[in-house]
Amino acid sequence: MCPCKYLTGVRTEVTKRLLRAQPAAMLKDVAQQVGFSDPLYFSRVFRETTGVSPSLFAKNRGQQEDSES
Numbered sequence: 001m002c003p004c005k006y007l008t009g010v011r012t013e014v015t016k017r018l019l020r021a022q023p024a025a026m027l028k029d030v031a032q033q034v035g036f037s038d039p040l041y042f043s044r045v046f047r048e049t050t051g052v053s054p055s056l057f058a059k060n061r062g063q064q065e066d067s068e069s
Helices: 002-020 027-033 039-050 055-058 063-068
Strands: none
Touching: 002 027, 002 039, 002 055, 027 039, 027 055, 039 055
């Protein structure tokens, strides 16, 4: 696994934890907390990695993902 994919995976997992804990958090703030300076790029990377947008993930608090595990 290349370092950039590893880092994206780590950032995605941290994002999931943050959104589950604080679903009302501003996505631009979450993006900055996990190392993205561009919230739109953050949303695109999160969607490509998880299959769902960060706002929908926060709204559902990751319930769909939890039921698939």
